[in-house]
Amino acid sequence: MEPNRGSIYDQNLGFDWDPPILNVEDENKSWREQVDKRGGVTNPAIDLFLDIPVHSPRSRYQLNDEFKAIGLDVGLDNLKERRFSRSTLWLYDSDGKQGRGxxxxxxxxxxxxxxxxxRFHQEDTPDASVRRFHIHHPTPESxxxxxxxxxxxxxxxxxxFFWNHIRxxxxxxxxxxxxxxxxxxxxxxxxxxxxxLRTAGLEEDILEDCRKKVGERPWRKSRKLLFLSTGSESDEDAVPVLHESQHSFTVxxxxxxxxxxxxxxxxxxxxxxxxxPDTVEYYADYPDEEASNADHNLDSDSDPDESDSESDxxxxxxxxxxxxxxxxxxxxxxxxxxxxxxxxxxxxxxEAQSATIVKMPTSRDSAQKAxxxxxxxxxxxxxxxxLLELLIRTLxxxxxxxxxxxxxxxxxYVPKTRRLQYSIQQIKNKFKELEDxxxxxxxxxxxxxxFRKTLELDTGALNMSFMQVISPVAVSAAILQAGVFPGKQFIWFIAMIAGFFALSWHMEPLSSPLPRLFAKVMKAYGELSGAHHHESPHNGTTEDSSESSDLRHHQPFQAIFRRMTGFSDFLPPRRAIEPRDLEEDGYRMTEFGFTQGTLRRAPAALIR
Incomplete structure (x- = not known):
């Protein structure tokens, strides 16, 4: 016989929310009672509950690493022997209209x-077709x-469900x-x-999870954020404490x-x-009679705003x-x-650090402080x-x-009732705010x-400052060690330090004077060579002869300049232009090269 496929069945992809009556006898027996009926069962309760095959890796990552680590096996054995501690939970059984006492x-x-x-057909007691558990601070016992x-x-x-909660x-x-x-x-x-996140005094003991795993590791970690303890005056002695928390739910x-x-x-x-109201103890003193009239089935179509505030x-x-x-x-x-x-x-x-500027160290103490x-x-x-990466990743x-x-x-799949749709819309709104x-x-x-990028720049500036302090002394000592200067070495040492200090302290942090110095030298060199070049036309020489003379005279002068300045790595090599180097496949080509620090075109006479 086909099940009654009402509108709810059709709207929820074939799931029948009103199936035929289940086997009541199975619902009235726990799995432990059904296993005990087999007789001769001596396996621990935790093994029977997990039902792990012999060669399954679950015996490690589920049984040993999680359930036994928190002592669930011991907790089950204690319950079987009726040895209890102080765990509490909230239980509510009802038939959808009336709750149990x-x-x-x-x-x-x-x-x-x-x-x-x-659960069903208990004498003089409403059925427990709806059964709800709520456990704050879950323990192996609860x-x-x-x-x-x-x-x-x-x-x-x-x-x-329990395995994921423990993790x-x-x-x-x-x-x-x-x-x-x-x-x-x-x-x-x-x-x-x-x-x-909670705050605690510097000397105050923080609230930590007393539930321990093997090795005295807590279920949930708590840590003081001491690096954030420099707040306003009102929070001067308050240290933020970040607590891990887990919410798990199943219906x-x-x-x-x-x-x-x-x-x-x-x-x-x-x-x-x-x-x-966020703890179980808040509800311990409410009479059960008040609660028994407030139960709602999943298909309740009542308006939540019209419910009786005293009965729910x-x-x-x-x-x-x-x-x-x-x-x-x-x-x-x-x-x-x-x-x-x-x-x-x-x-x-x-804000406190934004006005801090790394200054040039004037002493050893100031350098160490910086x-x-x-x-x-x-x-x-x-x-x-x-910390922010952790919070962002979790949220x-x-x-x-x-x-x-x-x-x-x-x-x-959720039944289309006013109550559920109201709750879903409220959840949507809360998650939109979480996105904000x-x-x-x-x-x-x-x-x-x-801020970290700014610190990197400050570090670079400080490093340059150290170079400006240390380099003059080191360079002067190295030069004197080579014995290149005659006379009293101490006087030369003092003079060179003064000169190098003047040069290095003229530099700005993260900058170098070499490009500007090199440009000035090259400019002077170009002006000197240009003056020599312009004298040849007045002497009645031809363009070819003047160019040849220019090439002859530049090379020894350039060699002397290289030796005197030490800038041989910066100046381009110079050699005479050979016409055969400028011809390729019968085409006449022109050559551009660096001469006297400027870009010029080779005369056509040389190509001929």
Whole structure:
């Protein structure tokens, strides 16, 4: 019999959001219970959950490098033995209209007991066709609660979901919609590695992630940005601290009426505050009765602006149709906060250094100070640019993940309800604002790049200044060592130093006097040779004889000039012009050459 292909089925590329009723018995049993029925199973729980083939490389990069590194295998064994710590999570079960009595924030021990109840047809209890988990500061224990009580068809999806969450900054942001995966169900999953920026006092201990991997490495890293600690007077003692953060979410199920959602978020950088709505503790005291009347299915067509504000305080926050909007707003606010703090510190530094001019060192101390200033600014520019590149790369990946999600038309699978369309539009707006923040970060990076280029010029000027100080002494000492001057060497040494100092200090930084000196010498040389050349016509000689005389007299004079000036590498070679060199294939050619530093044409008489 053909399924009922309604408008939603047709609009979403063949996915039936209202399939026939599923096998309730399978939904009422966890994968662990079904495995235990086989009997004689002695494998560790982590091996059964991952189900890794013997020769699969997953045993290294998934099992050892991630799951065992955080102690998930130990956490699962402790839960089986009912050894609990202090982990908490938020659980909400309902049939779409009425919630169960245990809903709310609870310990891992209570969650284990609640999840042992049947999901469907539990006596005197509403069905849990809609099941939602929200875990702040996930631990092996809180994740183990979900693993041990998941259904057999969920284990593969949960394995990849938890693995990507643990990897954190090793992944790029991603948003994916999937249909199928061995069973007829949908899944929407996103992983967003991001950052938050907080400030702490110079002597204050920063809030670090207490969750450790093998080798005492934290799940998420925190680092003080000491190079940005030169802010305004009000922030003089405040050091920016950059915290890694990970947001992961998945919603999956066979239909729009039966599904589960899991939201994981890092909150280790928050101080304990029961009034903070971004933490689970904020919702611990709300009565379950208030929450039970506020649940909405994925196909709810109610107007979000018309909902009862008193009845939807708790579940509205983590309803899948609204969670994306709320977290997109949180990301936007955090990225604005990061940009504001970084921009303030960077511009304060650039403004303080913009008036700094590298002056000629007048003493050893001033030279050392100039070098230290340049090196300090160079290190600051390098660290700041590396920070900005990291932030830009992370933010661009978040924006790209949304753009790819939209481009791949994954949204066509989402039911066309007013509530969902409202949320999607809000998310679009937030990502457009994130693009604006990205542009501002790029502009700030360009400022730092220009500052680094200025430092390179300053370094070149300082190097030239050192040359101007050291070169006269070194050159004078080298000349005297050759013994080319008679008499008292000390007097010659002082005289040459004075002369070379006068020459070198006349130079401007990053410039050389040689081109100007060479031009003046060549001009004088040309005038002297030109005067000799113009005397020959008055002596009654012919043009040919004058040219020959010119050639004869120039060569010895030029040789003497080369020896006296040492500019032999700059002057072009000179030889007599042979007529056969100017003829080729019977054509009469003319020759242009450098003579006396000017360009002239060879007389036609020589060609004949």
């Amino acid at each position: 245990y809903n709310g924030v609870m310990t891992a021990e209570k969650a284990i007991d609640c999840l042992r109840l049947k 994740m183990g609660v979900l693993i041990l009580n998941s259904e057999l068809t969920e284990s593969r999806g949960l394995r990849d 954190g900054q090793s992944n790029k942001a991603s948003i994916r919609f999937n249909i199928g995966d061995g069973v007829r169900q949908f899944s929407l999953t996103y992983h967003v590695p991001t950052f938050v 999956y199920g066979p239909s729009k009426g039966i599904w589960k959602s899991i939201a994981l978020a890092d909150t280790y950088f928050y101080k304990r505050d029961p009034e903070n 305080v708790e579940p509205e926050v983590w309803d899948p149709s609204m969670l994306g909007t709320i977290e997109a707003r949180m990301w936007l606010e955090e990225w604005w906060n990061i940009f504001t703090i970084v921009q303030s510190r960077v511009e304060n530094h650039l 070098l230290k200033d340049i090196e300090r600014n160079r290190q600051w520019a390098k660290q700041t640019q590396e 661009r990946a978040i924006i790209t993940s949304w753009q790819v999600f939209i481009k791949d038309d994954d949204l066509v 923040v990205l542009d501002l970060f790029v502009g700030l990076e360009n400022q730092c790049h220009q």
